[in-house]
Amino acid sequence: MERADERLERLSRLYALYDRFMGPKEFFCHRGCSTCCTCNVTLTTLEVDYIRCHLGPEGTEAIVERVRNNFSRKRFQPKITLNGFARACMAGRQVPDEENDPRWGTCPLLLDQVCTIYPVRPFGCRILVSTDDCSHTGVATLSEFTLTVNNVFMQYIEHMDCCGVYGNLSDMFLALSGDETEGLSVTIKNQEAKGFMVPPEHRQRIRPLLEEMTRI
Ligand code: SF4
Structure with a gap:
């Protein structure tokens, strides 16, 4: 079985690969732009471990404190993971309706x-790479290919963490810190990737990236 530090090292290399892959392009997003920092952000156990490992016990306690003090009662709580969604689609099964509204509140980690955790933020926060200022347009502008790349990375991270769970950031930190008072764990089990969600028109273009990912 892979050691915890090896999995975190692989995640770090995956983040670096994403940055490298996206690097030369022009994006509006930058540290301090918080338009998409909502209470609906989600992550996997692996990403929580990454944050805890880099910030240590005090930094983790500071996160839990911020979550407790800035708790949005209404927040996105996923019913299905991305790999679960992909599997359901491949099998022709119904996928659950998901409700997600940015007006429910801001991320508890925003100050x-x-x-407050920018260098170690979850992958879901790294991928809203908009080419326009979404505070003006109301939505992030992403190319179809960028959406495909984002999905593949998210599927891969879930796959790496298929023994872990997935959920809203507030629930994940409260649950994993042993806090039983608020937002009891509403997390769901991660799943292996049985196939990546790549449309036919992107298959050729994404192949080199997939090869690099599998080397990680
Ligand atoms: S974790 Fe950081 S980057 Fe992600 S939504 Fe919260 S404040 Fe924004």
């Missing part, structure tokens, strides 16, 4: 419009 004065700046992310």
Whole structure:
């Protein structure tokens, strides 16, 4: 079985690969832009471990404190993971309706419009790479290919963490810190990737990236 530190090292290399892959392009997103920092952000156990490992016990306790003090009662609580969604689609099964509204509140880890854990933020926060200022347009502008790349990375991270769970950031930190008072764990089990969600028109273009990912 793979050691915990090896899995975290692989995740770190995956983040670096994503940055490298996206690097030369022009994006509006930057540290301090918080338009998409909502209470609906989700992550896997592996990403929680990454944050805890880098911030240590005190940094983790600070996160839990911020979550407790800035708790949005209404928040996105996923009913299905991305690999679960992909499997259901492949099998022709119904997928559950999901409700997700940015107006439910801001991310509890946001302070004065700046992310308090920016260098170790979850992957879901790294992928809203908009080419326009979404505070003006109301939505992030992403190419179809970028959406495919994002999905593949998210599927891969879930696959790496298929023994772990997935859920809203507030629930994950409260549950994993042993806090039983608020937002009891509403997390769901991660799943292996049985296939990546790549449309036919992107298959050729994404192949080199998939090869690099599998080397990680
Ligand atoms: S973790 Fe940081 S980057 Fe992600 S939504 Fe919260 S404040 Fe924004």
